[in-house]
Amino acid sequence: MSDWTWELIKAHDSLTEGPVWDGTALFYNECFANTTYRINPDSNEVEVWRTDTGAANGANFSRDGRLFNCEGAAKRMTEVHGPDDVTIIATEHDGVPFNAPNDVAIDNAGRVWFTDPNYGERPTEMDNESVYRADEVNGSWTTTRVTFDTTRPNGLIFSADELLLYVADTPNGPMEHNQLRSYPVNSDGSLGDHTVLHDFGVGRGIDGMCLTADGNILATAGSETAGPGAMLYLFAPSGRVLSTAPTPADSPTNCAFAEEGLNVIYVTFATGHVYRVPGSGLSGLRLYP
DSSP states (O other): OTTOOOEEEEEOSSOEEEEEEOSSOEEEEEGGGTEEEEEETTTTEEEEEEEOOSSEEEEEEOTTSOEEEEETTTTEEEEEEETTEEEEEESEETTEEOSOOOOEEEOTTOOEEEEEOOTTOOOOSOOOOEEEEEEEETTEEEEEEOOSSOSSEEEEEEOTTSSEEEEEEOOOSTTOOEEEEEEEBOTTSOBOOOEEEEEEETSOOEEEEEEBTTSOEEEEEEETTEEEEEEEEEEOTTSOEEEEEEOSSSSEEEEEEESGGGOEEEEEETTSEEEEEOSOSOOBOOOOO
16 A cells, blocks of 8 residues: 555645545535535546535445435535435434534445534534434434444444444544444444444544455544554454555545446545545445446
């Protein structure tokens, strides 16, 4: 990973996030610009796909091709059918508006799991920062809180067999440790007690993650201001660090496998950059398409 070639696709003015591949193009969000972009991998042309996104952040496709978005400023989860066609699936829990939904994973049953941190300590009615599960029954959605021990959950993905939910807990306190955790997923959709797979200490922990074809975790983490620096980590399911790759920009936010064979990696950054890594030697687990 240390010998990867990084190709700059675009340099935006503000944080980029939520890269997802639909089989023909890669989509990502420039959060504070309220814009979703589409990359044509044949030409590397970047075009505006959606505007007024509610500061869309993390995004993901379900197994049947439904696109779900975390809209942080709008404090909601949405299903995006097209640039001008959006369905709201969740805005609150027990009558209390969310903080700012941040990242999302969808399981084989179509349940939508998402994190709800409060970065920047914005004024909010919610008294916790948790992971939630949204379930659809006959076209209506209900939302269930599934973590009660997270401080500031961020990225999340499932293990290949969906028996575990990997969650990045990323508190901002000067003495609080950032951790990669795994939670067993119970048959009723609740979560068991977590295991700490990796402790980043007080440096910047994981922001976003994706899964390789062999079940390892590729994660964006770190910054130039603390710890070993900005990089991508490759973790075994046990939490063992298999390899790392320093990044060409600071504070990588998320990553996704794309293109033919799912062997090209796209990485977004807090600096606004979007990079492409061809010939990485890794391939992604095919979830959709």
